[in-house]
Each structure stands twice: as C-alpha cells, then as structure tokens.
Amino acid sequence: MIEVTGHTRNVLLDVAKKKRIYVEGNFLKLLRPVKDDKEFEEYLKVCKEKDRTSRKKRLEVTKQVQSQNKELELAAEENIRINKQLSKALDETQIAMEDARVAEKEAMIAKAEAEKLRDDAMEDLDTLQKRTQFELIGKIVRVALIIIMGVGLITTVLFGYTLMTGQENPILESTWSNLFGILLTNSFSIIGTIMGVKYATEGKGN
C-alpha cells in the first residue's frame, strides 16, 4: 500500500476540486491516506465510487456488445447455412433439369423408333395381306383352270367317244362346240383379269 502524504495529497485534492479529475483504475487500490486524514480518506472513497460506477457501466455495455456480437455471429452462421442450402438446391435443380433434358431426348428417340416400328409393322401387314390375296387368287385360278380343263376334257372325251362309236349326237356336238367356245372365251377372260390384277399389284410395290 502507498501512503499518500504532503504535496501529492494536496495536488490530488486540488485537481479534484477545481477540475473534477479523480484518480482511477486499480492504482486506487494501492493508495492509503495518512492516519486521521479524513479529507483524503473521503477523497479516496469518492474516487473508488466513481471508478466502480464507470467500470460497472463499461461492463454492462461490453456485455451488451458481446451478446449482440454473438447474435450477429449466429445470424451470419444461419445465413451461410441457408446460402449453402440454396446453392445445393440450385445444383439439384440444374441436375434435375439436365436429367429431364436427357429423358426428353431419349423419349424423342424412343418415339421415333416406335413410329419406325409401327410403319414397319404396317408395311409387313400390308405385304402379308397382299400375299394372302395373291395366294387366294392363285388358288382360285388353279381351281378355275382345273374346272375348265376338266369340263373341256370330259366333253372332248364324250364327243370323241361318240365319234369313235358312231353314235353321233347333234346335241352333244353343239354342246361341245358351245361349251368349248364359252370355256375358251372365259378362260382367256380370267387369265386377262389375273394378269391385270398382277400388273396393278406390282405397280404399287412389294
């Protein structure tokens, strides 16, 4: 402890009285008045009280600033977190858009392929129908030719038989000549029709 005496004591009291300047800080805790110096004792009390008040005030303000700083730090951290989330969401959206674009492209390719397959299938069906028709026509022609040739053959055999046996029959003769004429005409007509159909079908492609 430092005992304040004489000149120093008077100067301190005078400065306090005239200029209202007091000793402050922890140095105050080292100062001690001379025994029975009530005036300086009172002065030190005032100094300590003033120092205490100003420290309390400063402590309060510092704590306030400290707590505001903490709030700001928390807010900044929250901002950073939100920004991170936003940029992550943005990235995810971009990826999703890219995926959608790829999917759209794939869908278009698939559509084109499906359309091509549909066209091929229709073409195959058309070809099949044509072939079936053609086969049917072929069968009809074959049957018609067999019938024509059969009827022609039977009538010719019958006519030949009557000629050979001498049993001439005018009805059979006229029948044979009519029938032969009709069959010949009709067979040429059928052949002509078939040729026409075949020619028309070939003109449209396979």
Place this chain on the structure above:
Amino acid sequence: MIDTLMLIDDENLFHLVFEDACSLLDIALSIEALDSSDEADKKFKDWFPNDPNHERPECVFVDLNIIGSSYDGIEMIRKINTEYGNGCVIGIISSSQDEVEINKAKEVGAQFWIIKSDDIEPRLEEFKNDYDGYKNKTAPFKIYK
C-alpha cells in the same frame, strides 16, 4: 487479492469483461490479457528459469479453444506446468462443458474450470473465495458452473 493475473483468450471483448469484473470484485490488482497462446508461450519461455523482474503472473486463466494460436488451452497448461516450472495457479475459462476436455485439463494439472457465460461475476467471486486453496495446492479441482 491476486497481484498479477494473466488471461489468455482470443476474444478481445471478453478481455474487457474479465478486467472489469475482476476489478469490481477486487480479485486482481493487475491483469495482463493476451489473445494468443503463442504470445503467452513466448513470455513464459522468457521468464523461465529466472524471472529477475518478477513478471511471471501469480494466476493464469486460459481459454480452451484459442483461435489463431498454435496450442489450445490444455496444451498451454501442460507446457506451463511441465516445461516452464509450474508455480502459478492455473485453470481453464471456457464456454465448453465437454467432460472429455475437462478430464484432459485435469490430467495436465489444471486446478479449475470456469464456464464462461454472460453472468461471469458469481463464478469469479466463488473462485476468489477458493483462491487461497489453489495457491497452497490444497483445494481439489473444481468446475464453476
């Protein structure tokens, strides 16, 4: 009252809070506040083994996580206790209450753990009452919650 007290903490605002609180509670006459453990390490190195001007603090408060420093509070305590001759009351002042860290601090010779909060004064007052026990090494490790 503690003659010289050292605070090692990276938060400058806490330096002001600590100084004012210690002054109001008449805990210490002189407080030296440092914001890095490297600075403290350099000073303790200079004071060891001889300290001609008696600058070595009587008591040291170290923060657990000191941002921008090479050592954390626990390593700083270990260095002071094992490399720089011990001889001062030393402990942690931190907002952490991690049991693992508290046990580590105890192992390296920390004498107390004060939990930092907005209302630090009651804890410092309690510490002040226990201080003599820490000085003569009779007080057990204590956590001020």
